[in-house]
Amino acid sequence: MKLMICTSNKKKFEELYSILESLKKDANLDLEFVSPPKEIEVEEYANTFLSNAYLKAKAYYDAFGIPALADDSGLVVEALSDNLERPGVYSSRFYKDSFGSNVLKEDDFKLSKDELNNLKVLRLLEKEENRKAKFVSVVAIVLSNNYGIFGEGELKGSIAKEPSGNFGFGYDPIFIPEGYATTLANIENKDKISHRRKALESVFFILKKVL
Numbered sequence: 558m559k560l561m562i563c564t565s566n567k568k569k570f571e572e573l574y575s576i577l578e579s580l581k582k583d584a585n586l587d588l589e590f591v592s593p594p595k596e597i598e599v600e601e602y603a604n605t606f607l608s609n610a611y612l613k614a615k616a617y618y619d620a621f622g623i624p625a626l627a628d629d630s631g632l633v634v635e636a637l638s639d640n641l642e643r644p645g646v647y648s649s650r651f652y653k654d655s656f657g658s659n660v661l662k663e664d665d666f667k668l669s670k671d672e673l674n675n676l677k678v679l680r681l682l683e684k685e686e687n688r689k690a691k692f693v694s695v696v697a698i699v700l701s702n703n704y705g706i707f708g709e710g711e712l713k714g715s716i717a718k719e720p721s722g723n724f725g726f727g728y729d730p731i732f733i734p735e736g737y738a739t740t741l742a743n744i745e746n747k748d749k750i751s752h753r754r755k756a757l758e759s760v761f762f763i764l765k766k767v768l
């Protein structure tokens with residue numbers, strides 16, 4: 558069976574592909590992971606990781622008629638969250654969010670999107686002692702018009718005082734996983750411990766039973 562990996566984020570694609578290949582080998586499943594024939598614009602208008610993962614996978618399934626896998630993921634920082642988890646489902650565009658927008662100055666906007674997101678989190682936590690955070694990933698697989706399966710994974714940790722490291726993407730340079738003394742962007746085997754691996758393991762558990 559062909560399974561489309563639906564994301565426009567190149568780094569996320571690489572992580573999903575590499576974890577999926579290792580899970581496929583362990584489960585001895587006849588799967589071929591492919592890219593979608595072309596990228597499509599999906600509006601992630603829902604307010605949970607689960608709903609957004611489903612929206613993405615379903616949109617790709619509807620467009621191409623091939624079983625589709627999508628991940629919606631993000632960072633949740635305890636001290637920045639109230640009834641809404643932050644950056645949460647808005648992780649990729651947190652730098653543009655009206656919440657805490659005064660901490661970024663005009664001059665900062667020469668930085669990349671990821672650097673701006675990291676800078677905003679660090680500035681918002683400047684005087685904060687509670688630096689607890691977690692990464693969340695929810696993976697949806699749409700197998701047919703009215704059949705989808707899901708998996709969720711978390712990685713607990715804390716926010717560093719400054720960015721460090723070049724592996725990974727997004728908030729990895731400011732996130733220290735529990736039990737480690739350095740950021741995720743300094744950890745070569747991120748795929749062994751990540752929220753994304755846990756989410757994929759959990760959805761694979763179901764996939765093995767239904768295929």
Ligand code: IMP
Binds near residue numbers: 601628630692729751
């Ligand atoms: P999505 O593509 O809408 O799921 O956006 C996810 C955003 O969350 C990314 O742009 C990153 O900013 C952040 N994110 C998700 N997963 C990770 C990760 O594994 N490491 C670092 N940042 C992540």
